[in-house]
Amino acid sequence: MDEVVEHHPDACRRCGTLLEGEDSAPLRHQVIEIPPITPLVIEHRLQRLVSSSYSTSTCAPLPAAVEVRHFGPRLSSLVGLLLGSAFPLSFSKTQALLQYLLGVGMSRGEIATIRLRLSAALAEPMAQALEAARQQPVAYVVVAVFREAVGNNPTGKRGWQWVMVTAVVTVFIQGMSRSTTAAIELIGSAFGGIVVSNRSSAYNQLPTRQRQLCWANLCATSTLSPNARAPALNSAPSCWACSNSCLGSGTATRTKRSTGPPSNNAAGHSARNLRPRCNGWLSWVTSGARPAPVGDSAQEQPWRPSRQGAICRSRLLTVTTSLRQQGRDVWQFLEQAWIAHHRGGVIPSLLPDP
Numbered sequence: 001m002d003e004v005v006e007h008h009p010d011a012c013r014r015c016g017t018l019l020e021g022e023d024s025a026p027l028r029h030q031v032i033e034i035p036p037i038t039p040l041v042i043e044h045r046l047q048r049l050v051s052s053s054y055s056t057s058t059c060a061p062l063p064a065a066v067e068v069r070h071f072g073p074r075l076s077s078l079v080g081l082l083l084g085s086a087f088p089l090s091f092s093k094t095q096a097l098l099q100y101l102l103g104v105g106m107s108r109g110e111i112a113t114i115r116l117r118l119s120a121a122l123a124e125p126m127a128q129a130l131e132a133a134r135q136q137p138v139a140y141v142v143v144a145v146f147r148e149a150v151g152n153n154p155t156g157k158r159g160w161q162w163v164m165v166t167a168v169v170t171v172f173i174q175g176m177s178r179s180t181t182a183a184i185e186l187i188g189s190a191f192g193g194i195v196v197s198n199r200s201s202a203y204n205q206l207p208t209r210q211r212q213l214c215w216a217n218l219c220a221t222s223t224l225s226p227n228a229r230a231p232a233l234n235s236a237p238s239c240w241a242c243s244n245s246c247l248g249s250g251t252a253t254r255t256k257r258s259t260g261p262p263s264n265n266a267a268g269h270s271a272r273n274l275r276p277r278c279n280g281w282l283s284w285v286t287s288g289a290r291p292a293p294v295g296d297s298a299q300e301q302p303w304r305p306s307r308q309g310a311i312c313r314s315r316l317l318t319v320t321t322s323l324r325q326q327g328r329d330v331w332q333f334l335e336q337a338w339i340a341h342h343r344g345g346v347i348p349s350l351l352p353d354p
Contacts, residue, residue: 001030039075039104065343071114073342075104077334079111080118080316088313118334119312121341126315129169129322129350134188136166138212140196141187141203143178161314162186169350170321172314180205319350326352 006026009019044066048059062068071079081087082094089097091108098104133139144161160178164171164186175182183202187195194210197203198217319337323330336348 037102039102067342069110069113071104071106071110073335073338074331075102076114076118077331077338079106079114080312080334081320081331083111083115083312083316115312116308117342118338119308119315121337121347122312122315122319122334124341124347125337125350126171126318129318130164130171130173130186132351133164133166133169133171134191136168137193138166138196139187139191139193140165140214141183142197143200143202159310161310168322168325168352170318170325172317172321174310174314178202322350 011018044062046060046062048057050057067073079094079098082089082097083091091111094111095106095108098106142163142165144163145159159174159176160182162173162175162178162182162185164173171186173186175185178200180202184205191206191210194212195203195206196212196214198214203211319333320330323333333348339345340347
């Protein structure tokens with residue numbers, strides 16, 4: 001609360017007697033407002049002086065704590081926040097928002113430069129988060145489709161955004177395939193926990209005891225007999241065995257998500273029977289709360305950034321999602337990472353405090 005305004009009645013509403021004093025428990029009415037937003041412009045004047053002895057001019061250097069470019073750490077972090085993480089806006093919309101809301105004019109080229117510099121500042125936290133995710137006992141993995149139309153992919157070949165969700169951090173990595181090699185690049189070759197995923201062959205290098213089938217994906221892509229019994233969700237081998245037996249024995253038929261009614265009566269009961277069991281396998285994990293189910297289709301949205309933009313986007317998404325899991329301030333983290341990287345210092349960690 002920044003300001004308190006007291007209001008006193010002048011006279012009694014019944015008899016008109018003048019009233020004085022203070023109420024120990026007044027009725028409170030609060031109004032939230034924002035002040036006019038004005039950017040802070042600091043001009044650094046580098047004086048150039050001439051020596052009287054040698055007639056040589058000497059210019060004062062720019063202090064190390066001052067940004068070489070024209071936009072400070074907090075504004076630059078806001079650009080990253082708008083571009084690819086909490087509020088994924090385009091360059092044009094980011095440019096317009098900065099102009100209308102803050103009164104700051106910024107070219108698209110400057111926005112691109114800020115994105116690249118911020119991406120470099122997040123390289124270390126990104127690597128740290130990936131290493132921590134690979135050490136977790138359970139990881140939820142999903143793949144989202146996108147297209148890179150420029151950069152190292154001028155033909156616009158379809159690419160994939162890999163997402164690895166754990167109880168500690170969430171990691172995003174872009175790739176040009178959803179093969180076993182791409183899966184190993186994300187989860188690592190020595191991952192010892194359980195991977196919760198769909199039935200893609202990209203995870204076939206993992207032993208059965210490390211596989212947990214995503215029930216949300218099973219509901220979306222399969223139909224089961226109404227008499228089929230789903231195993232306990234905490235048992236990876238039994239879940240995997242059930243899916244193989246149901247889908248391979250003829251009691252279930254694999255269907256496309258956009259098809260019409262099931263081809264037989266038994267198949268029609270599948271989604272209704274299994275959906276109550278789809279309580280969050282392959283989902284965003286938040287501490288202390290059971291995750292909500294997330295299917296592949298919700299994530300399959302076409303993205304068309306350049307390669308550098310895709311890397312920056314992945315790093316921003318990793319930072320934003322992980323910090324939200326931990327209840328930390330994303331904007332403050334981006335600002336601290338920017339300052340530490342470009343001025344020298346300790347890069348903040350994405351891992352929660354022990």
